[in-house]
Amino acid sequence: MSTSTRDRIDAFRAQGFFIMRAFLDIAERAELRRACDAALLRTRALSRETGHSTPSISLLTDGATCFQDDPCALELISAFVGSRRVCELLAGLSRAGAGEGEEDAPRLKDAHYYHEQTRRDWDGDWHRDSQFGQSDPEIERAIVATTTSVHFRVALEDDDRLEIVPGSHARWDTPDELRIRRGADRTTPHMPNAARVALRAGDACIFHAWSIHRATYLRAPPRRTIDALYTFARPTVRRWALPAI
Ligand SMILES: O=C(O)CCC(=O)C(=O)O
Structure with a gap:
């Protein structure tokens, strides 16, 4: 394992996220952006809500609709989020390394394209x-304690909208956090210890989906960030392998 891989895994275990600066060069960014923008434009044309006042559009689960005009764009995005280069960044992040019963191979759940708003600014929960x-x-607490779910994202424009509470993926909430996250003031700017994740165009970020986080959604500047979500399977216990009672 290279030092940089070790550093990334250590940062993920301690903070719940790490950033890969300049993960994509200008040409790679432009190609992905063309593909994702095709989906966003079509979605915006078809809907008054999705792609306008939503945080993101779904690229894979709504793929049949948003890529109708451009199936090659869907191929390019799917190849990217399933690529060895991206999956290598996820290696070692599951609980497999700690002997805690998850497999190390990531399973892709969906990919989203986060966009600027077209109507109004608002704060996420x-x-x-x-x-x-x-x-x-x-039950949620048990899920947080035993499973891993990871966002991989790459900014195609500068993007500083995401805020995370570092280390929160590895523990349960403090009373203040739980009051905010499950209470009436979920959009407060006063989350203790929150840190802003500032990405330049081309930077990638991996963060634990169980971290406490949120984003704020603005009409400007343009936001174009592709985000894929992965989980790690728990090995199936085969019936024939169980001891007879
Ligand atoms: O970057 C964002 O807009 C926030 C994303 C988010 O909250 C999520 O994917 O759960």
Whole structure:
């Protein structure tokens, strides 16, 4: 394992995120941007909401619609988020290394394209992705303690919209965090210890989806960030391998 890989894994374990500066060069950025912009333009033409006042559009789950005019663009994006170069950045981030029962191979869940707003500015809620669809905080707590889910993103324009509470992926909430994240004031600017993640065009960021995080959504400057979400499977326990009772 190279020193830089070790450093990345150590940063991920301690902070819940790391940044790869200049991950894409100008030509790579332009090619990906053309492909993602094709999807955004089509989505905006078809909807009054999605692509206008949403944080992002979904590139893979809505792919049939947003790439109807340009199937090659979908191929390019899928190849990128499944590429060896991207997946290598995810190596060592699961709990497999710590002997905690996850496989090391990432599983792609979806890819999104984060865009600037067309109508109004607004602040996103502080959250952990683990809370979605999970009303019981104790079940969510167990999910945070035992599983890993990772965002890989690359900014195609400068992007400083994301804020993260460093280290929060590796522990449960403080009383203040839980009050904000599951309470009535979810968009407060006063989340303790939050850090802004400032990416220049071409920079990539990997962050743990269970980290406490949020973004703020503006009409300007343009925001064009592609973000793919990965999980790690837990090995299936085969029935025949269980001891007879
Ligand atoms: O960068 C953003 O807009 C925030 C993304 C986010 O909150 C998420 O993917 O869960």
